[in-house]
Amino acid sequence: MDDPSEIQTFEHDVLVIGAGGAGLRAAIECAKLGYDTGLVCKSLLGKAHTVMAEGGMAAAMGNMDERDNWKIHFRDTMRGGKFLNQWRMAELHARQAPDRVRELEEWGAVFDRTETGLIHQRNFGGHRYPRLAHVGDRTGLELIRTLQDHAVHQDNITVHMECKVVDLVKDGDRVSGAVAVWRDWGRFVNFKAKAVILATGGGGRAWSVTSNSWEYSGDGYAMAYAAGAELMDIEFTQFHPTGMVWPPSVKGILVTEGVRGDGGILKNSEGERFMFNYIPERFASETADSEEEANRWLAGDKAARRPPELLTRDVVAKAIRAEVEAGRGSPHGGAFLDIASRVPAEEIKRKLPSMYHQFKELAQVDITQQPMEVGPTLHYFMGGIRVDHDSQETAVPGLFACGECAAGMHGANRLGGNSLSDLLVFGRLAGVGADAYIKAQTGAPVFDQVQADAALKRTTDILNREEGTNPFLLHEELQEIMQEHVGIVREKAELEAGIEKLQALKLAVEKVKAAGASQYNAGWHEAIDLSSLVITAEAAARAALLREESRGAHTRLDFEDEREEWGQVNIVVGKDGAGEMSVRKEQRPEPPTELSGIARASLEDLEGSTDG
Amino acid sequence: MAERHFKVWRGDAGGGQFEEYEVEVEDGMVVLDALHRIxxxxxxxxxxxxxxxxxxxxxxxxxxxxxxxxxxxxxxxxYPEDFTIVVQPIKAFPLIKDLVTDVAWNYEQNKRxxxxxxxxxxxxxxxxxxxxDIERVQEFRKCIECFLCQDVCHVLRDQDRKDAFAGPRFMIRAASLDMHPLDTADRIPALKEELGVGMCNITKCCTEVCPEHIKITDNGIIPLKERVVSRYYDPLMILLRKLKGLFGGT
Known part of the structure; x- marks a missing residue:
């Protein structure tokens, strides 16, 4: 174990953990409010998963269709989330997203333009109007680079790269900092802070078919849970309908919804455009019911309804799965996504350059000539750390959460494009929340070295123990359990068996062994992340078992369809007095009357609305 | 499943050597998959x-x-099936361990x-x-900061003149700002002096390795060099500036 005297210490007003879109935006806000801000990232700056976001960020700017406004964006978001969204968060998001997009432009983002020179907006699933500000199909790169370039020029932001936070430290109830390890050199570091903002993203790495990179191990969930915060709606894990399915080494890598937004259609092995068979009643009146109408929509006929390929992600993912189950899948177990026969080759290359490149290089498929093979991939956590809807504060005073790691905004299913805007809106609001919290505090919290040392010992034990299991193999085992037992469709016996397997795995993870020294040791990093992954996996599995209905991204074979009584409750996961995981139903408050009215209004009532 | 032969650099700043590995491979795998398997x-x-x-x-x-x-x-x-795939870290930056190098210097350049x-x-x-009007800038903004251009740049890799030249990545960064239709700042003096655009001798090695196929030299560095030249070395411009100075113009 390192000599404690070798442990570095940094003192910041605010510590932001995670440097994707949400973390960067939160740090910028804190810096702007005058706080000395530490920004910690597990990877190099600018490599977070935000960089992989392709399609765009949703904001009702109305550049393409002036009928659009925040109320329709809000309505789309609530309907997409099957009304389980936190009402106020969905409202704040819809209202503030346009300003966040303009702000990015002010900081140097170069969005694609309309013919009149405004920000171009593209169509996406579940959005009534073209609403996604984008840069071809590499919008996430534009977002993260713009924020990164803006952040590094703020004097009061210090970026700590390749640094993994292993635990939070508290002073009584309130948070007082965190303990971390430098991944490159293997030394430990204490961060003392008045407030901590978690922006750690999701936990997709618990599944074997996922679009997520290695970083998405649920660190924020595990740390918040351990510190006494609650997790909410964590059973809602989004399977994006279109991940690559071949070759095996790239299985799960994302294929942007922009392919469908720009005209791509889904076909089965019989050549049938099958999505017309899967239109849910809720969306029937707003979805084209014939290829002829869908084609008119693509040609720009504003009276035509949207094609069924642009239904929400939960619907499309389940439809692809059903086609494969029925024996109508593609050769490698997916569906065909065809844009080649719909859009001229040059236009595909211009609008979807990164998809063209990705398929050409990784699958040797030319998407301007051939269809892609696609299938569902674990992409996003709708649920996460429970936060106050205005301040983003968790149940632990001084601990905030924003972006994918926070719950509430997306309900049971997230609309494409709502994530990038979520990162910006709630990243900023977490900074504002931290400001209010710090101003209300008297005296800086005390950093408890005993807690820090305990976290350090837990972490170094992995290196020091004589023997134990290979962390990479344990991770594979976890991924297989989650893929098999907590997949796109779920049922009681499967979930219970999965939870049982997770208990055994948890014990093995406690005895995991990493060979070698502490310097840039991949096995050690893997082993440290495993402890977050198992907590995330168990929370998701237990919540999935409790929710006895099918809603949005959570599908139970034994409880088909939405059930009204379950629409009134959230599932909350926390740590009980004995240190065990407890899962409970909690009644949702009555929705605000005005918002409820908007969410259930007809489009005609809302189009052209400018008030509020 | 076939097996393939790999030689991978193992070691740190204190020294190291190539280690040999046999890896089971399958259809469609990339080098990173094989390394993960190892x-x-x-x-x-x-x-x-x-x-x-x-x-x-x-x-x-x-x-x-x-x-x-x-x-x-x-x-x-x-690569042919019986071909040994040799993997080593990028060379222009200090080694941390195995295939990982310390690229922090690059992040310092952006701040300048x-x-x-x-x-x-x-x-x-x-x-x-x-x-x-934005397509040129959008080309530069495709950069994913892999630093492969920095790795092959002769000024950084062979001459180790990191003190004099920020490297192709940051020429592209500066170009993306300088050619941005909305931007008003003047980066030409900095490009001439501390960022060192003059150090580039246009061998175009950076362009060749760019995975985003950005024409770093032709579209970025050469136009920046031209801007510096017309500001500082164009005789007519020098004369005009002198005259302005003489007659109190701004």
Whole structure:
């Protein structure tokens, strides 16, 4: 174990953990409010998963269709989330997203333009109007680079790269900092802070078919849970309908919804455009019911309804799965996504350059000539750390959460494009929340070295123990359990068996062994992340078992369809007095009357609305 | 399943050597997949930097059979079956361990470039730009910061003049700001002096290795050099500036 005297210490007003879109935006806000801000990232700056976001960020700017406004964006978001969204968060998001997009432009983002020179907006699933500000199909790169370039020029932001936070430290109830390890050199570091903002993203790495990179191990969930915060709606894990399915080494890598937004259609092995068979009643009146109408929509006929390929992600993912189950899948177990026969080759290359490149290089498929093979991939956590809807504060005073790691905004299913805007809106609001919290505090919290040392010992034990299991193999085992037992469709016996397997795995993870020294040791990093992954996996599995209905991204074979009584409750996961995981139903408050009215209004009532 | 032979650099700043590995491979695998397989089954502590596995984040830069590449986009099928694949870290930056180098210097360069400074918005609150006018800048903004261009740049790699030249990546960064239709800052003096655009001798090695196919030299560095030349070395401009100075112009 390192000599404690070798442990570095940094003192910041605010510590932001995670440097994707949400973390960067939160740090910028804190810096702007005058706080000395530490920004910690597990990877190099600018490599977070935000960089992989392709399609765009949703904001009702109305550049393409002036009928659009925040109320329709809000309505789309609530309907997409099957009304389980936190009402106020969905409202704040819809209202503030346009300003966040303009702000990015002010900081140097170069969005694609309309013919009149405004920000171009593209169509996406579940959005009534073209609403996604984008840069071809590499919008996430534009977002993260713009924020990164803006952040590094703020004097009061210090970026700590390749640094993994292993635990939070508290002073009584309130948070007082965190303990971390430098991944490159293997030394430990204490961060003392008045407030901590978690922006750690999701936990997709618990599944074997996922679009997520290695970083998405649920660190924020595990740390918040351990510190006494609650997790909410964590059973809602989004399977994006279109991940690559071949070759095996790239299985799960994302294929942007922009392919469908720009005209791509889904076909089965019989050549049938099958999505017309899967239109849910809720969306029937707003979805084209014939290829002829869908084609008119693509040609720009504003009276035509949207094609069924642009239904929400939960619907499309389940439809692809059903086609494969029925024996109508593609050769490698997916569906065909065809844009080649719909859009001229040059236009595909211009609008979807990164998809063209990705398929050409990784699958040797030319998407301007051939269809892609696609299938569902674990992409996003709708649920996460429970936060106050205005301040983003968790149940632990001084601990905030924003972006994918926070719950509430997306309900049971997230609309494409709502994530990038979520990162910006709630990243900023977490900074504002931290400001209010710090101003209300008297005296800086005390950093408890005993807690820090305990976290350090837990972490170094992995290196020091004589023997134990290979962390990479344990991770594979976890991924297989989650893929098999907590997949796109779920049922009681499967979930219970999965939870049982997770208990055994948890014990093995406690005895995991990493060979070698502490310097840039991949096995050690893997082993440290495993402890977050198992907590995330168990929370998701237990919540999935409790929710006895099918809603949005959570599908139970034994409880088909939405059930009204379950629409009134959230599932909350926390740590009980004995240190065990407890899962409970909690009644949702009555929705605000005005918002409820908007969410259930007809489009005609809302189009052209400018008030509020 | 076939087996393939790999030689991977193992070691740190204190020294190291190539280690040999036999790896079970399957159809469609890339070099990064093979390295992950080595890591999971034969060498748990093998240091690799990677994230997206789809050529979008620029983390897994390394030298594969002598060529700077992203390991996630380099298919094994690009090499003959009996060919030994040799993997080593990029050379222009100090080694941390195995395939990971210390690239922090690059992040320092970005801070030296004056940030985006937009003109005011129009009366309607909008910034208007035409698509044709932003395409050059959008090309530069495709950069994923893999630093492969920095790795092959002779000024940084062979001459080790990091004190005099910020490197191709940051020429492109400066160009993306300087050619931005909304930007008002003047970066030409900095490009001439501390960022050192004059150091580039246009061998175009950076352009050749760019995984995003950005024409770094032709579209970025050469136009920047021209801007510096017309500011500082154009005789007519020098005369005009002198005259302005003489007659008190600004």
């Amino acid at each position: 890591q999971a089954h034969q060498a748990n502590d093998l240091a690799i930097r990677w994230n997206c596995k789809a050529g979008k984040c620029g983390s897994c830069s390394m030298e594969i059979n002598g060529k700077p590449k992203l390991a996630c986009m380099n298919r094994l099928s690009d 470039i004056e940030p985006f400074t937009p003109r005011p918005r129009g009366a309607d609150g909008e910034h208007r730009m035409m698509q044709d």
